[in-house]
Amino acid sequence: MKVIEGGVCAAKGFSANGVHCGIRRNQSKRDLALIYSACPASAAAVYTTNLVKGAPLLVTARHLADGKAQAVVCNSGNANTCNAGGEEVAEEMCRLLGHELGIRAEDVVVASTGVIGQPLDLSPIAHGIPSLVKGLSPQGGKFAAEGIMTTDTALKEIAVEFTLGGKLCRMGGIAKGSGMIHPNMATMLVFITTDAAISATMLEKALRSDIRDTFNMVSVDGDTSTNDMVAVLANGLAGNDEITAETPDFAEFMRALNTVNLFLCRAIAADGEGATKLLECEVAGARDKFVARTVAKSVICSNLLKAAMFGADANWGRVLCAIGYSGADVDVGKIDVAFRSCKGEITVCRNGAGCAFSEETAKDILSQKEISILVDLHDGAETSRAWGCDLTYDYVKINGDYRS
Amino acid sequence: MKVIEGGVCAAKGFSANGVHCGIRRNQSKRDLALIYSACPASAAAVYTTNLVKGAPLLVTARHLADGKAQAVVCNSGNANTCNAGGEEVAEEMCRLLGHELGIRAEDVVVASTGVIGQPLDLSPIAHGIPSLVKGLSPQGGKFAAEGIMTTDTALKEIAVEFTLGGKLCRMGGIAKGSGMIHPNMATMLVFITTDAAISATMLEKALRSDIRDTFNMVSVDGDTSTNDMVAVLANGLAGNDEITAETPDFAEFMRALNTVNLFLCRAIAADGEGATKLLECEVAGARDKFVARTVAKSVICSNLLKAAMFGADANWGRVLCAIGYSGADVDVGKIDVAFRSCKGEITVCRNGAGCAFSEETAKDILSQKEISILVDLHDGAETSRAWGCDLTYDYVKINGDYRS
Numbered sequence: 026m027k028v029i030e031g032g033v034c035a036a037k038g039f040s041a042n043g044v045h046c047g048i049r050r051n052q053s054k055r056d057l058a059l060i061y062s063a064c065p066a067s068a069a070a071v072y073t074t075n076l077v078k079g080a081p082l083l084v085t086a087r088h089l090a091d092g093k094a095q096a097v098v099c100n101s102g103n104a105n106t107c108n109a110g111g112e113e114v115a116e117e118m119c120r121l122l123g124h125e126l127g128i129r130a131e132d133v134v135v136a137s138t139g140v141i142g143q144p145l146d147l148s149p150i151a152h153g154i155p156s157l158v159k160g161l162s163p164q165g166g167k168f169a170a171e172g173i174m175t176t177d178t179a180l181k182e183i184a185v186e187f188t189l190g191g192k193l194c195r196m197g198g199i200a201k202g203s204g205m206i207h208p209n210m211a212t213m214l215v216f217i218t219t220d221a222a223i224s225a226t227m228l229e230k231a232l233r234s235d236i237r238d239t240f241n242m243v244s245v246d247g248d249t250s251t252n253d254m255v256a257v258l259a260n261g262l263a264g265n266d267e268i269t270a271e272t273p274d275f276a277e278f279m280r281a282l283n284t285v286n287l288f289l290c291r292a293i294a295a296d297g298e299g300a301t302k303l304l305e306c307e308v309a310g311a312r313d314k315f316v317a318r319t320v321a322k323s324v325i326c327s328n329l330l331k332a333a334m335f336g337a338d339a340n341w342g343r344v345l346c347a348i349g350y351s352g353a354d355v356d357v358g359k360i361d362v363a364f365r366s367c368k369g370e371i372t373v374c375r376n377g378a379g380c381a382f383s384e385e386t387a388k389d390i391l392s393q394k395e396i397s398i399l400v401d402l403h404d405g406a407e408t409s410r411a412w413g414c415d416l417t418y419d420y421v422k423i424n425g426d427y428r429s
Numbered sequence: 430m431k432v433i434e435g436g437v438c439a440a441k442g443f444s445a446n447g448v449h450c451g452i453r454r455n456q457s458k459r460d461l462a463l464i465y466s467a468c469p470a471s472a473a474a475v476y477t478t479n480l481v482k483g484a485p486l487l488v489t490a491r492h493l494a495d496g497k498a499q500a501v502v503c504n505s506g507n508a509n510t511c512n513a514g515g516e517e518v519a520e521e522m523c524r525l526l527g528h529e530l531g532i533r534a535e536d537v538v539v540a541s542t543g544v545i546g547q548p549l550d551l552s553p554i555a556h557g558i559p560s561l562v563k564g565l566s567p568q569g570g571k572f573a574a575e576g577i578m579t580t581d582t583a584l585k586e587i588a589v590e591f592t593l594g595g596k597l598c599r600m601g602g603i604a605k606g607s608g609m610i611h612p613n614m615a616t617m618l619v620f621i622t623t624d625a626a627i628s629a630t631m632l633e634k635a636l637r638s639d640i641r642d643t644f645n646m647v648s649v650d651g652d653t654s655t656n657d658m659v660a661v662l663a664n665g666l667a668g669n670d671e672i673t674a675e676t677p678d679f680a681e682f683m684r685a686l687n688t689v690n691l692f693l694c695r696a697i698a699a700d701g702e703g704a705t706k707l708l709e710c711e712v713a714g715a716r717d718k719f720v721a722r723t724v725a726k727s728v729i730c731s732n733l734l735k736a737a738m739f740g741a742d743a744n745w746g747r748v749l750c751a752i753g754y755s756g757a758d759v760d761v762g763k764i765d766v767a768f769r770s771c772k773g774e775i776t777v778c779r780n781g782a783g784c785a786f787s788e789e790t791a792k793d794i795l796s797q798k799e800i801s802i803l804v805d806l807h808d809g810a811e812t813s814r815a816w817g818c819d820l821t822y823d824y825v826k827i828n829g830d831y832r833s
Contacts, residue, residue, distance in 0.1 A: 421821055
């Protein structure tokens with residue numbers, strides 16, 4: 026698996042663009058993004074499990090009922106959620122875009138992100154669509170990635186190359202996500218493109234399987250958004266034999282998808298609102314996968330641990346506490362905990378009790394930008410990882426006055 | 430139900446004290462507390478559901494197996510948890526105290542709060558016990574309340590008067606709790622005394638029933654402590670006929686217990702680490718109690734809502750979002766949301782969508798110290814309340830370097 030340039034435009038036949046259409050006041054911030062495939066693509070998506078669902082998700086779910094799509098349109102600045110007539114607005118976005126592109130409105134995936142509860146004004150979008158479409162280019166991936174950002178501070182994109190049946194395939198993805206990040210079944214906004222040929226059924230199977238160990242293991246603040254969505258478009262232009270069953274090609278496709286998703290997960294966690302550090306909890310020795318995932322996610326979600334990591338404080342009692350209340354069935358008397366970063370690794374707890382360690386070494390390890398919290402349950406062979414970030418003054422600042 | 434002075438010493442036969450014995454370096458902070466009943470009392474307690482349980486909780490559970498106790502000893506500064514030999518230390522605390530008081534070690538309730546994972550040194554406790562016992566007094570309630578505080582900024586005590594079968598009874602309680610507050614079945618450290626006569630069985634029944642709507646509905650940070658405990662001692666000195674069944678007297682006793690517990694809940698939430706505001710979520714119109722409680726707790730636990738309340742930002746989308754991911758079965762299209770404080774009440778969402786409101790009025794309402802978030806599900810008659818606090822810079826500061 027080779028990482029390449031190009032983001033969502035790395036795969037054959039995909040072009041993209043992002044423009045400022047006027048939903049946001051800041052003229053220099055692109056607020057409308059488009060990804061387009063030269064031909065209809067197999068498509069699958071997963072959505073938030075929040076009972077309050079953004080109107081665009083409902084519309085997209087209807088559009089993907091046939092497993093086909095050709096374009097993705099997404100605005101930032103307004104979530105088009107909890108307002109009157111939101112679905113009509115989302116449908117109209119698809120109609121206007123489809124008209125301009127010469128494709129069916131039903132082949133458009135639509136998404137929105139931003140403030141909840143305010144009507145989404147169609148006029149800037151209608152006004153922006155012609156230039157959005159006109160500017161489509163195989164170099165436009167970064168513009169699209171920028172167009173979907175809200176409080177994100179970093180653009181998130183990746184692409185990889187892989188081979189299926191001797192044919193070179195590519196897969197790329199972009200993501201936005203910084204606050205209200207605690208995906209459940211789906212996540213944030215992630216758009217993935219690939220030129221691999223794969224049936225819509227197998228594409229959905231791949232996506233649903235992968236997110237359990239990728240996006241569903243990310244948490245910035247424990248709040249599951251109303252507008253989470255991961256959508257994948259596979260247009261088949263790589264020319265490989267279409268994947269229609271669980272073949273070795275499907276396994277290779279899954280590896281590519283996992284590589285893209287893992288990268289975007291870590292990018293989202295590292296860019297958590299106000300974050301100064303990427304946290305990764307690696308759980309080993311679990312009796313089953315459920316225990317491994319539950320423990321990893323509980324540790325990464327603990328506000329107390331997140332604040333301790335911000336302060337580079339080796340307060341491993343917070344880790345034990347979070348494992349204890351996770352609901353997972355573990356033997357607390359067997360747990361080992363260590364901290365690791367580029368500066369080394371230090372064991373701070375053995376068999377559920379503290380062990381002597383150098384506070385200075387621990388401080389040095391925890392003062393880095395990427396911290397791993399290593400938990401060994403000594404109770405089996407299953408493992409899991411979860412990603413999050415530290416809790417900082419800036420998280421409070423950003424969310425104390427989000428709407429202004 | 431009349432609120433009176435005296436805290437845990439308000440009930441007949443109870444005395445208390447708190448001293449600085451040297452667990453904490455700060456000489457002016459009392460770190461060892463004692464509550465004593467002149468005669469053996471019916472006793473009941475509930476404990477954390479965290480799988481990692483503090484050693485004192487295990488010892489206390491053994492001591493209360495017979496439903497009797499005569500004293501409560503509690504230290505702050507060290508949680509006596511996740512260390513080697515913690516139970517032996519807790520047993521020895523009871524033995525030393527029992528010896529000094531002339532009572533059985535098995536009639537002592539023991540608790541500890543502070544840092545997890547460090548051995549608890551017995552010597553300052555052994556050294557402090559004689560003066561702790563010598564200073565016992567009916568005026569010592571405040572000293573005991575101070576002795577159990579950690580990051581608490583306010584002393585939490587209350588007492589009430591009520592009548593059972595014509596006999597005047599009193600009940601008082603003290604509490605500590607500021608961070609790592611997300612009780613589940615039990616909570617924080619709360620010690621309640623009463624001179625009412627009630628069997629241990631009915632006392633436990635009253636306690637278990639009441640905490641579901643009081644302590645289990647409080648959350649400061651979503652972290653369930655390893656050392657949560659609520660213990661009640663009822664010594665019967667009021668002279669009422671002992672409560673041994675669900676009589677009208679039991680109902681009156683429950684009302685007294687609920688009054689004491691509600692007061693302490695609100696005091697703990699308002700004194701949440703770094704908090705500037707007490708938040709209360711009142712849910713009405715729920716189809717059942719489970720839905721009402723789930724929704725109220727989910728709203729009060731949302732980091733995004735807590736940060737918005739810190740900023741006095743009427744971002745009601747955060748409320749809808751938290752209801753949506755709560756797991757409760759609700760019809761989001763029926764939900765109304767309003768904010769209330771001493772400055773008035775303002776409706777911000779009707780039928781799941783935003784309604785026009787004055788941002789200035791909302792800001793004024795949300796700038797007060799006590800904020801109610803009112804949710805009407807319009808789906809039944811059940812109600813619930815939950816308590817929490819805002820998420821502030823100081824929460825991060827306190828927990829970024831807790832151990833120093």
